[in-house]
Amino acid sequence: MNWIVKNFLRGLVILVPIVLTGYLFYEAFLWIDRLLAFPVPGVGFLVTFLIVLLTGVLASNFFVREFFVLTEWVFSKAPLVRIVYASIKDLLEAFVGDKKRFNRPVAVALSSSVRTLGFVTQDDLEFISLPGFVAVYLPFCYSVAGSLIIVSSSQVERLDADSAQVMALIVSGGVSRSSIPSRKG
Secondary structure (H helix, E strand, O other), rough: OOOOOHHHHHHHHHHHHHHHHHHHHHHHHHHHHHOOOOOOHHHHHHHHHHHEEEEEEEHHHHHHHHHHHHHHHHHHHHHHHHHHHHHHHHHHHHHHHOOOOOOOOOEEOOOOOEEEEEEEEOOOOHHHHHEEEEEEEEOOOOOOEEEEEEEEHHHEEOOOOOHHHHHHHHHHOOOOOOOOOOOOO
């Protein structure tokens, strides 16, 4: 009986991450494919991909770039739209844009012997009357959510570590030792 339980649990540890990852990518594919309702499966995904790619290519054109600047200006002035638009844009840019925000891993001292890991998102908070303080984003384990804390810069220790490894360690609840090679070696 012990052999059955042990091997069943081992099988779960192997299969569940594979199946859930596959399922999530499958559902994301179907969701994107349904954005444009084509009768042939996959065509909506392909067209959506091409539209995004073409938008990226055209954004380097002066006239198209000016159109996007105008669109952004309109969205940034509309009362309720401004909040949603700015939040989504900042979140996307934090991960994939030219202004990546989660690239400065730090350890924040909570006490003399306790640290938490996060990412500095603002080095200077003087613009909100908090000179000497920094903004640190603390991702939650097993979640895409997190918390923003404001701490004295003296409580923050910069880490010479790969951001992706630190994020993997945090999100996994400390159990992941990511296979991403570190910058040190």
